[in-house]
Amino acid sequence: MEDTITTEPMVRVTRLKKVYESSGRRVEAIGDVTFSVARGEFACIVGPSGAGKTTLLKCLAGLLQPTSGTVELEGTPVTGPPPGMAVVFQEYGRSLFPWKTVQQNIDLPLRQKGLPRPERERLTAEALTAVGLADVSRAYPWQLSGGMQQRVAIARAVAYEPHVLLMDEPFAAVDAQTRAELEDLVRSLWKTLGITTLFVTHDIDEAVYLGERVLVLSASPTHILEDVPVGLPVDRDQVTTRSTAGFAELRARVHRGIQDAKAGRQSTAQSIVGTAQ
Amino acid sequence: MTAPAYRHAVPEEATTMTTSTTSPARRTAARAGRRVLLALGLPVLLVVLWWIASANSTNYYFPPLSTILDWFRQLWLGNKFGSDVVPSLIRLFAGFAISVVLGVAAGVALGLTDALRRGAEPVLEFVRAIPPTVLVPVIAIFAGIGDSSKILVIVSGCVWPILLNTAEGVRAADEVMVDTCRSFGIRGFARLRHMVLPAAGPQIAAGLRQALSIGLILMVIGEMFAATNGLGFSIVQFQRTFAIPQMWSGIILLGVIGFVLSVVFNLVEKRALGWYQGQRESQKRNG
Ligand SMILES: Nc1ncnc2c1ncn2[C@@H]1O[C@H](COP(=O)(O)OP(=O)(O)OP(=O)(O)O)[C@@H](O)[C@H]1O
Ligand SMILES: [Mg+2]
Numbered sequence: 130m131e132d133t134i135t136t137e138p139m140v141r142v143t144r145l146k147k148v149y150e151s152s153g154r155r156v157e158a159i160g161d162v163t164f165s166v167a168r169g170e171f172a173c174i175v176g177p178s179g180a181g182k183t184t185l186l187k188c189l190a191g192l193l194q195p196t197s198g199t200v201e202l203e204g205t206p207v208t209g210p211p212p213g214m215a216v217v218f219q220e221y222g223r224s225l226f227p228w229k230t231v232q233q234n235i236d237l238p239l240r241q242k243g244l245p246r247p248e249r250e251r252l253t254a255e256a257l258t259a260v261g262l263a264d265v266s267r268a269y270p271w272q273l274s275g276g277m278q279q280r281v282a283i284a285r286a287v288a289y290e291p292h293v294l295l296m297d298e299p300f301a302a303v304d305a306q307t308r309a310e311l312e313d314l315v316r317s318l319w320k321t322l323g324i325t326t327l328f329v330t331h332d333i334d335e336a337v338y339l340g341e342r343v344l345v346l347s348a349s350p351t352h353i354l355e356d357v358p359v360g361l362p363v364d365r366d367q368v369t370t371r372s373t374a375g376f377a378e379l380r381a382r383v384h385r386g387i388q389d390a391k392a393g394r395q396s397t398a399q400s401i402v403g404t405a406q
Numbered sequence: 407m408t409a410p411a412y413r414h415a416v417p418e419e420a421t422t423m424t425t426s427t428t429s430p431a432r433r434t435a436a437r438a439g440r441r442v443l444l445a446l447g448l449p450v451l452l453v454v455l456w457w458i459a460s461a462n463s464t465n466y467y468f469p470p471l472s473t474i475l476d477w478f479r480q481l482w483l484g485n486k487f488g489s490d491v492v493p494s495l496i497r498l499f500a501g502f503a504i505s506v507v508l509g510v511a512a513g514v515a516l517g518l519t520d521a522l523r524r525g526a527e528p529v530l531e532f533v534r535a536i537p538p539t540v541l542v543p544v545i546a547i548f549a550g551i552g553d554s555s556k557i558l559v560i561v562s563g564c565v566w567p568i569l570l571n572t573a574e575g576v577r578a579a580d581e582v583m584v585d586t587c588r589s590f591g592i593r594g595f596a597r598l599r600h601m602v603l604p605a606a607g608p609q610i611a612a613g614l615r616q617a618l619s620i621g622l623i624l625m626v627i628g629e630m631f632a633a634t635n636g637l638g639f640s641i642v643q644f645q646r647t648f649a650i651p652q653m654w655s656g657i658i659l660l661g662v663i664g665f666v667l668s669v670v671f672n673l674v675e676k677r678a679l680g681w682y683q684g685q686r687e688s689q690k691r692n693g
Contacts, residue, residue: 192585210589223582228604228681237600238590271685289590 137204138165139293139325140189145198147184158184160350162198166293171319171326173336176346177387182329183219185351186297189327190216202293212242215286217296221279225270231257232266235285242289256288259321260314276307280314287318293325300335309367312339316365333387337361337379338371345386355386469651478655486640491659494637497553498625501560505617509565510610513572514602523573530570538563538624542631551632559628564617571613575606608682611675618671622664637663 147159158181166172176182187193189200191210200207202214215238218224225234232253239249257263260280270278279299286294296315300308316339319326330336336343337359345355361375370376457471482491516523541562549555579602587593587601603610629638637656644653676683 187585190589192588210591212591214589216585216589218582218586220582223580224586226583226601226604227685228607229600237592237596241591241596269681269684271681271688285590 136168139168139170139203140327141165141199141201141204142189143199143201145185145188145200146196147181147188147193148196149184157350159188159195160347160352162346162351162353164344164353164356166325166327169323169325171316171328171339171341172344173340173342174327174329174344174346175331175333175336175383175387176351177348178331179349180331180346181349181351182331182346183297185346186216186295186327186329190214190295192216213292215289215291215294217279217282217286217294217299219298219301221275221282221299221302222270224282225278225285227269227271230267230269231262231273231281231284234270234281235288238285238289252288252290253284256284259287259318260284274307276303276311279303279311283311283315283318287322287324291324293327296326296328298330299328301331308335313365313367315339320363333380333383334371337376337383338365338367343379343383345383354389355383357383357386467650469654473651474654474658477651478658481640481652481655482659490635490637490640493553493635494625494629495663497556497628497636498560498621500553501557501625502564502618502621504557505561505564505568505621506614508561509568509613509617510572510603512565513569513610513613514576514598514606516569516573517576517606518602523577530566534566534570538620539627542624542627546632551634556625556628556633556636560621560624563620563624567616567620568610568613571609571616572606575609576602578609579605607679611679615671615675618667619664622660622667626660 142162142164145159145162146157149156149158162185174182174185184193188195189207191200191207191214202211205211226237229237235253235256236249239252244252253266254263257266260283262277262280262284265273265277270281273281283299299315300311303311312335315326315328318324328336328339330339340359342359343355343357344353345357346352347354357379359379361370361373361379453471460468460470461472463470516526538559542559545555545558545562549558583601583605587597592600625636626638626641629636630642633639637660641653641656641660644650644656
């Protein structure tokens with residue numbers, strides 16, 4: 130990898146800081162975060178609940194204005210939602226339009242892009258086939274199970290042909306079996322399409338299983354604790370990959386990182402309690 | 407039978423599929439028939455009771471139903487249909503249509519702009535608190551007694567529930583859906599058409615329903631006050647000339663019109679907001 134110095138990273142986050150201020154309350158959600166993601170990379174962002182994962186993702190997506198610092202997509206600063214990005218939200222039930230069929234849901238963003246009809250139909254059909262939902266294109270989202278709805282959301286994002294795909298805990302609300310299936314789906318989509326993917330989760334195993342790289346976040350005010358390259362083979366399998374020694378080691382390493390962060394937070398909390406008494 | 411590719415919106419179909427041998431179409435028909443019977447049962451009973459109770463009535467103010475219905479046929483199915491019923495209905499529809507356009511447009515504007523809504527809210531509450539009926543004589547003063555005056559009366563009452571409900575529905579748009587639109591570049595008119603308006607649809611429909619019944623009332627009152635034809639005008643005319651059975655027949659006609667409008671409204675709503683019904687049912691089933 131000699132050309133990493135010369136090629137522009139796909140996403141570059143520099144000294145990002147986000148403070149929520151509302152009616153006198155001040156929450157420093159993101160302290161100071163710097164990282165970049167290479168073209169075609171699959172990076173997982175893992176952090177405890179309330180770590181500011183959603184906040185970070187919204188800043189990346191241009192949905193939230195950072196307090197300071199910058200986000201760049203392919204060298205261009207992100208000031209609003211950039212056209213080359215697609216987001217899969219955690220709340221699939223609220224992200225799909227219930228008054229539109231599955232097919233219409235996928236079609237709408239493509240129409241906004243001004244694509245001609247045959248092109249839209251091709252992209253929609255391909256995306257639905259890729260997520261295994263070709264036979265329910267005329268159903269409404271509420272007629273589908275949770276896992277199927279999340280598949281539709283993924284299909285919508287994929288059909289949009291983004292350069293970067295952002296996913297915010299997309300499988301937090303589905304059962305374990307469906308979750309494993311969806312993980313493999315995302316992995317295989319990434320392998321075949323090569324979309325740069327940023328996947329946010331609070332599940333360490335999921336992060337290690339999916340990513341080529343895991344960024345471990347501290348509790349808020351967030352900074353990056355560790356940047357762990359995942360050296361597992363590209364072809365992964367729920368049973369064999371998860372039972373390898375390499376997987377266990379990576380998992381332990383990420384775990385320790387988070388535990389250390391928690392311990393750090395607890396010791397500061399105790400010292401605060403200590404001084405108050 | 408193959409397994410359904412996705413969950414059915416109608417759950418009983420899945421449970422009865424194995425035991426019942428009758429075709430689904432026939433069962434649907436039977437169910438529809440039962441619903442019609444239930445819906446018509448009480449009204450029919452009341453009419454029969456009225457008929458029997460008033461059969462030999464000599465009370466001047468409560469003539470026998472048979473007499474009233476006789477007049478009903480002569481008047482409203484006769485030449486008064488064209489001269490009075492049709493003009494009334496045209497006024498109602500015109501007033502309602504104008505209210506929908508104004509109310510939805512202003513409601514969307516208010517719902518989307520916080521500053522506008524905060525500025526307009528006190529004024530809206532004040533205007534809404536005025537019973538629309540007191541405006542009838544006022545409107546008659548400056549708009550005369552023509553059709554436009556009657557339509558204006560209807561609009562003055564109908565527009566508020568539509569406007570307020572639309573504003574409320576638009577304002578309550580889901581945050582995730584708003585973010586979804588932003589990240590997929592769905593903005594401007596497309597956002598309005600594909601997200602804002604459908605999302606506010608159920609609430610707008612509630613406003614339209616209120617507006618329709620207010621509109622019917624105002625149609626009658628507007629015509630009672632100053633008019634030369636129309637249903638309200640005719641009923642007052644009969645009352646003043648002590649044509650009691652004719653007056654009753656007009657009141658019955660009003661009831662029938664209100665009923666038909668509500669049935670039509672329900673049908674349209676069911677078609678337009680079928681997704682909402684389906685979504686609610688699936689949420690109920692899945693907890
Ligand atoms: N709109 C907001 N206004 C004020 N504070 C907020 C807002 N959104 C989030 N926060 C705060 O910022 C911090 C980070 O929130 P965020 O939702 O980004 O965390 P998260 O890592 O996504 O959490 P979870 O795992 O629960 O989804 C939390 O302390 C939260 O209370
Ligand atoms: Mg979150």
